[in-house]
Amino acid sequence: MSDSLSAQQLLRIRSKLETVVNDQAGSRQADSAAAALQRMRSGEYGYCVECGEEISAARLAAKPDVALCVDCQALKDEEEDA
């Protein structure tokens, strides 16, 4: 069972990210989407920027600009709550 994104899903996500970059220019969401597009170009998209673990396709589909895996996100949320 593969949990990776299909080429078609990736294309859909990319166009979603491009829409956010264009429509919400200057916002935090646009910055985040632009960073995700950058990771796509460099082949790092879909991997956690903290630990390098593969991020699940379901998580990416739900939140295309996500940069962290669930574990790192949980740690970060804890830090921010503290």
Ligand SMILES: [Zn+2]
């Ligand atoms: Zn991680």
